[in-house]
Amino acid sequence: MNDQTHSIRLFIATPLKENDRVFLTPRQSHYLLNVMRLSVGQSFLIFNGEDGEFLAQISEIQKRIVHLTIKKQTHPQPKTTTLNLLFAPLKGERLGFLVEKATELGVSDFIPIFTKHTVPSYINLERIEARAIEAVEQCERLGIPNVHESMSLEDMLEKWSPSEALFFCEERAADALPLWEALKKEPRGCSFLVGPEGGFSVEEKELLKSKSFVKPVSLGAQILRSETAAIMSLCLFMASTQKGA
Amino acid sequence: MNDQTHSIRLFIATPLKENDRVFLTPRQSHYLLNVMRLSVGQSFLIFNGEDGEFLAQISEIQKRIVHLTIKKQTHPQPKTTTLNLLFAPLKGERLGFLVEKATELGVSDFIPIFTKHTVPSYINLERIEARAIEAVEQCERLGIPNVHESMSLEDMLEKWSPSEALFFCEERAADALPLWEALKKEPRGCSFLVGPEGGFSVEEKELLKSKSFVKPVSLGAQILRSETAAIMSLCLFMASTQKGA
Numbered sequence: 001m002n003d004q005t006h007s008i009r010l011f012i013a014t015p016l017k018e019n020d021r022v023f024l025t026p027r028q029s030h031y032l033l034n035v036m037r038l039s040v041g042q043s044f045l046i047f048n049g050e051d052g053e054f055l056a057q058i059s060e061i062q063k064r065i066v067h068l069t070i071k072k073q074t075h076p077q078p079k080t081t082t083l084n085l086l087f088a089p090l091k092g093e094r095l096g097f098l099v100e101k102a103t104e105l106g107v108s109d110f111i112p113i114f115t116k117h118t119v120p121s122y123i124n125l126e127r128i129e130a131r132a133i134e135a136v137e138q139c140e141r142l143g144i145p146n147v148h149e150s151m152s153l154e155d156m157l158e159k160w161s162p163s164e165a166l167f168f169c170e171e172r173a174a175d176a177l178p179l180w181e182a183l184k185k186e187p188r189g190c191s192f193l194v195g196p197e198g199g200f201s202v203e204e205k206e207l208l209k210s211k212s213f214v215k216p217v218s219l220g221a222q223i224l225r226s227e228t229a230a231i232m233s234l235c236l237f238m239a240s241t242q243k244g245a
Numbered sequence: 246m247n248d249q250t251h252s253i254r255l256f257i258a259t260p261l262k263e264n265d266r267v268f269l270t271p272r273q274s275h276y277l278l279n280v281m282r283l284s285v286g287q288s289f290l291i292f293n294g295e296d297g298e299f300l301a302q303i304s305e306i307q308k309r310i311v312h313l314t315i316k317k318q319t320h321p322q323p324k325t326t327t328l329n330l331l332f333a334p335l336k337g338e339r340l341g342f343l344v345e346k347a348t349e350l351g352v353s354d355f356i357p358i359f360t361k362h363t364v365p366s367y368i369n370l371e372r373i374e375a376r377a378i379e380a381v382e383q384c385e386r387l388g389i390p391n392v393h394e395s396m397s398l399e400d401m402l403e404k405w406s407p408s409e410a411l412f413f414c415e416e417r418a419a420d421a422l423p424l425w426e427a428l429k430k431e432p433r434g435c436s437f438l439v440g441p442e443g444g445f446s447v448e449e450k451e452l453l454k455s456k457s458f459v460k461p462v463s464l465g466a467q468i469l470r471s472e473t474a475a476i477m478s479l480c481l482f483m484a485s486t487q488k489g490a
Contacts, residue, residue, distance in 0.1 A: 228349050239424070239481055
């Protein structure tokens, strides 16, 4: 019998150190015991987004709560690349999907921005965080993205550090620099701003272009939905960081 | 009152020619009359994937069926770039999502491939086609992607024209060429093969690598879900066709 079920990776919101003991939440305990059918002695991977990834062994089950002993570290915590996604909240599953894919593609910070044409008037930050953690658990990533409080486009532009470039993914922008070109000049971190389904208003576009740190970039001639534009930006950033790019 | 509602674009499965008359399906008629609240005299866009895009005017409503008069052509039919996506069917909404995004990103042909670790045992081609048409209607694309009959990986490799490169998007393939590099050599059409959630089996990988037309490519070190890998491949292809790439 194989006692190591390495395809399981759980996020645990406590400090992690070899030989320490931790216990799981009722939901996680239920998942391990009733869905995955693990028992005392079996091992799997845990991480907390700060201390790296560890092998952990089920040492005890008390009142349906799983207690773990932390064994050896399997991966140190990697240094995080700053990759900010500033996005207008979308309706329903499109938002969940955007968060999942952006997490897989390495976003470090989700920054919801309300614009004139944004349809939802409210964004549930806890749901976004939960979806991001789920994606991190599945894609072998170790860092948990930060989910920031939402703000208006105007407030964001006011607070933005002018020394940091903000790529503004513009629709139908034939004269904007292709993103791939722009990325050659930004090898380290990156920030992308993607608008709502209805696009930015004329006034918002003028405001954006009045800021020297806002760099309009083009994703090509085709029309992409908001979440697709965000994903494409992140894919190109990721590819640009690959060797040989 | 504005009589042209240009944000509406409907796919119509009949030949289209200026001054001809066509009528809509009950579902489309219901959408226009009851959801969008259009009436006689109003115009919108139609296309059929072959003859280009036209402005059409509602000339009559008979027994809740909308009759149209085709006015002037608004866009000629563009030449299609071959962009084949060979993919293992995924479960549930992941498949629908893959089809939607791949359509936005220009896939010309969907080719479902059954592999050893493919979870669904059946794929509903009509649902894929419907989802692709819906995406085409929304993203201003004019061509309708072809949805092919599914086949096994072995059959596909047997039938594949050896003169055409097939990019095999490999997971954890540190030695494979980064896709971006590989794309520089394939400026025209392209074919991508993406595996199921569980990946290809060892035997399947060996079979793939035994074929000279199969080109293993890497999407980077991170772990991506199947649909994300497919989308990333298409995003990079699309960016590679942009001016300045």
